[in-house]
Amino acid sequence: MIKYNLKEICRTRLKKDDDLYFGIMDLIEKLNIDSALVLGIGAVQRANIAYFNQKNKSYENFHYNEPMEILSLKGNVSIKDNKPFGHFHISLGRSDFSVVGGHLLPDTIVYACELDILILDGKKLIRDFDPATELYLWKF
Numbered sequence: 001m002i003k004y005n006l007k008e009i010c011r012t013r014l015k016k017d018d019d020l021y022f023g024i025m026d027l028i029e030k031l032n033i034d035s036a037l038v039l040g041i042g043a044v045q046r047a048n049i050a051y052f053n054q055k056n057k058s059y060e061n062f063h064y065n066e067p068m069e070i071l072s073l074k075g076n077v078s079i080k081d082n083k084p085f086g087h088f089h090i091s092l093g094r095s096d097f098s099v100v101g102g103h104l105l106p107d108t109i110v111y112a113c114e115l116d117i118l119i120l121d122g123k124k125l126i127r128d129f130d131p132a133t134e135l136y137l138w139k140f
């Protein structure tokens with residue numbers, strides 16, 4: 001376990017037609033952040049999300065070509081390959097009020113998005129390959 005102090009909270013929004021993943025990562029880069037929590041709500045025009053198949057140890061992607069609410073966007077920033085790496089999950093509300101969700105991928109297009117970036121102060125948290133899961137997980 002690593003303990004952090006909250007350094008600062010940045011509130012911003014992404015613009016219509018921004019790519020949700022790259023929009024967040026551009027902010028992370030501009031603000032020179034290596035450790036953060038990211039929260040967001042809003043709406044997307046379409047979404048690209050993934051499910052990690054634990055049996056095959058691979059991600060299965062799915063494109064939802066429909067406008068949906070961002071009910072919850074949640075994730076973190078840590079270090080992978082010596083640079084900041086964002087890992088985000090998203091729950092999306094469809095027009096029939098059902099919910100889908102998964103691991104956020106590029107090509108999820110913003111309609112509107114309010115973001116809270118909680119910047120943390122402390123030791124760098126590194127992601128490393130974990131043979132048991134075949135995922136890049138936090139190393140302690």
Ligand code: ZN
Nearest residue numbers: 087088089103
């Ligand atoms: Zn994930």
